[in-house]
Amino acid sequence: MKSTPSYAAAHGASLADPSAFWVEQARQLAWFQPPPEPVLSQEEGTGFTRWFRGGQLNTAYLCLDYHVAHGRADQLALIYDSPVTATVRQYTYRALLDLTARFAGGLRNLGVHKGDRVLIYMPNMPEAVVAMLACARLGAVHSVVFGGFAPQELAMRIDDAQPRAIICASGGLEFNKVIPYKPLVDTAIAQATHQPAHVVVLQREDVVQAELQPHRDVDFREVLQAAPVPAVPVEATDPLYILYTSGTTGKPKGVVRDTGGHAVALKYSMGAVYGLQPGETMFSASDIGWAVGHSYIVYGPLLQGCTSVLFEGKPVRTPDAGTFWRLLAEYKVQVMFTAPTAIRAIKKEDPEGQLASQYDLSHLRYLFLAGERCDPATYEWAGHVLGVPVVDHWWQTESGWPMLATSVGLSDVPPPCAGSAGQPVPGYHVQILDEGGQPVPANTTGLVAVKLPLPPGCLPTLWQDDARFQRSYLDTFPGYYLSGDGGYQDAHGYFFIMGRVDDVINVAGHRLSTGQMEELLAAHPAVAECVVLGIACPLRGQRPVGLVVLKDGQTISEAQVEQELVGLIREKIGAVASFRQAAVVKRLPKTRSGKILRKTMRQLADGEDFTVPSTIDDPLILAEIRAVLQRRQVGHAFESLAGNLAP
Structure with missing residues (x-):
């Protein structure tokens, strides 16, 4: 059995020779064309870092076809649990591959090809995962927008990404209220300058029916009737998706995720950071419209050959504050990932944590928290109620995977510490800088920055806006990526992220x-x-x-x-x-x-x-x-x- 590397050795190696370190991780994937060495290069014209140039692969192939061909065809890939619609559906790797390949064929029949953009506007449901994977299968670039976004915001994203098609559900459920999505999409298209050729609509009969416009709108299930198509080889530096995050100018920033770096980083993180082995189960209580949903509901677990739990609901009142614990017990989840605010919502309604005692949580090994800083009181409460280590960790939409964490899949890793987001994940050289760009002493609050080069998986640029990427992240401190967060590092090497820089006040x-x-x-x-x-x-x-x-x-x-x-x-x-x-x-x-x-x-x-x-x-x-x-x-x-x- 292969020995587990120590945290110190892995982190040290990743900084001493990044190219050699990530070559080794890239070998864990099945490439159509392995990337030539060195795998770290500079983009001509911009000087931005690019990973694995010259390599060819396909993310959907790695998530599905590879596992079907290597003994996981009948293993569960996705478990969909929707208390808001009283629905549970389970999909093996074989079944998910079949749906994805046929939907990709249907999209191709609608004129979607490699490099085209497709906007996805759906709640947490299996068809949304199929849509994402189908785009990846074709080499098309998907952009998932959280279902229910206002038409004006949706129109801005349509004009920026210029999608050939939009895939939407007829509606979703929020706070037990039906939110019809299709009228929002129609309004957004009317406001947008760019006009997509097609809108593919999934009719949710148990929620709301949508009216389809002739010639433009197509029923999701009709698209699924197409013949399956194989995965299209794409360049490692081709974009897999665009994920929009809010910008200070009012115009959203389109974070680009490249195909090769994304696959390598997520595959590595599933084992090294989260400690999950193929065949185990992960429950990420997020939405596919966010970075967590992309990375750790869809792509990360499937790249690793795990089972992913897709939840449509809230941590409370669906039907009660024990709904997360039910999922953990029912599906024998080893690792759970959610936001501190979800734990606080549960704690508010069940202060003593009595609902957790009603479920068998013996399979759970870790609770990971991210999205905002976890206060020690919430951290301690969750650990007490669940009886497992709680790991607060830190990352951003821009990074796509953790920058600070307790990397539980590595040996000799320093244990979690209440209030701290942990230690730098291998690949990241995190530093605390003063306003002049100089490192500060231990226990001194400053600006959180990452020394370049960023590891694979991080954004190589913003969608069609290199200048904004440079200005937003790289110009302030040459040689560093500026995170926009403030924090400090203690004398033992633990990092504490205190929030956005503008959350520091001057009294x-x-x-x-x-x-x-x-x-x-x-x-x-x-x-x-x-x-x-x-x-x-x-x-x-x-x-x-x-x-x-x-x-x-x-x-x-x-x-x-x-x-x-x-x-x-x-x-x-x-x-x-x-x-x-x-x-x-x-x-x-x-x-x-x-x-x-x-x-x-x-x-x-x-x-x-x-x-x-x-x-x-x-x-x-x-x-x-x-x-x-x-x-x-x-x-x-x-x-x-x-x-x-x-x-």
Whole structure:
């Protein structure tokens, strides 16, 4: 049996000779044409890094055909569990290959070929996975947009990607409400300059029926009737997909994922980072519209020959806060991946974790958390309830796979540490820099950057916008990728990501981390989740205000919890923080991926103009927050200089 490399040896080798390290990992894949060495090169004209130039492969082939040909044809590839529609479906590798090959044939009949773009606008369902894999099979570039996005946002993505076809579902379910998707698609196409040739519509009879337009619209099931087609060899440097992430200019940034680097990195991460072997089961509680869904619902598990659980629902009220634990028990999941906000939602409704005791969780080895920083209180609660190591780790849409983690598939890896995202994953040279671009001492907060070259799997550029890629990520510190997050590294080598750089506030000249304050508030026994906002203050420049959601069943008064939280910040950070207000709210506004909309709430409190983010889970929450701010006289319209002079 092959010995497991130590973390220190693997990380050291990946930095000492990146090309040699990744050649070895690339050999784990079945290439149509192996890449010539050295596998790391520079893009002519831009100087950007490219991996595996000259190699040819196909991601759908690696995810499906390879496993069918090597003994996994009858193993489950995908388990679809949808409590919102009371549906469970299971697909073997053989069945998923058949569906994918036939749907790819149908797309080809509609004129979709290698290099064409296809936009996918669907909820978490097997047909969405089939659509993604079918595009990959043809060498077409898919761009998944979270189902339910507003037409204006969808139109922007249509004009940017210029898809030959759009694949959508007739509708989805959010908060037990039916969201018809097809009218949103029709409106977006009417607003867009680019006009796709076809819209392929999956009719969900149990949700909502869509009206099809003659000549343009095609039924999904009709497309599936085509003859199967083989996988098309593509260049390693050809794009596999475009995934849009929000940009500061209002125009979304199209993160490009290249085919070769993506396959090599994800295959490596499944074993080294998550410790999963072929045949085991992973449950990633995310959406296919996000990077996590792309990497660890669809591509990562299938590249590794694992079984992936695809969940359509919420962590609570589908039907209760034990729905995740049911999935873990029912499908004998070894590794679960979700966002801290999901755990906090469960903790709020089941503070003692009693629902977990109703299920056999003996197969679970690890719970991985990412998407936003996990406060130690949530970290400790999850570990206690599940009885397994909790691994907080850090990565971004741009990276496509983890940058910091406890790489549990390697030997001698430092154990997880509450509050920390762990150590750099092999391939990443993560550093904390000051504003001049120089490394800072241990335990000093700075800007989180990654020394170039970035490893395989990271974005090589933005879709048709090299200049923006250079400006956004590379110009600030030459030789480094700038993550946009702030944090520090302790004396033991653990990294702590404290949030976006703009979540550091300046109180009378003192730079304070709202993430540190949130960590303290979250430790209060009555608090389920919280946010600290740095709002404008005429005396101090900014001052922090807390918004907290209480656990269900709490009887503590708002005045009492505020007094205790103010005292906690004063004790742990000091009067310099000027923390004097903590208001209780019913819920916090978040994106559909679970990130709290801190900037939007700060703009609301400061009276600034802002656009409601297209990714918001429920826009009505902002009205609730505004009402609380008015009631508590927090922010722009409710403060006076005299009030800020209070001790």
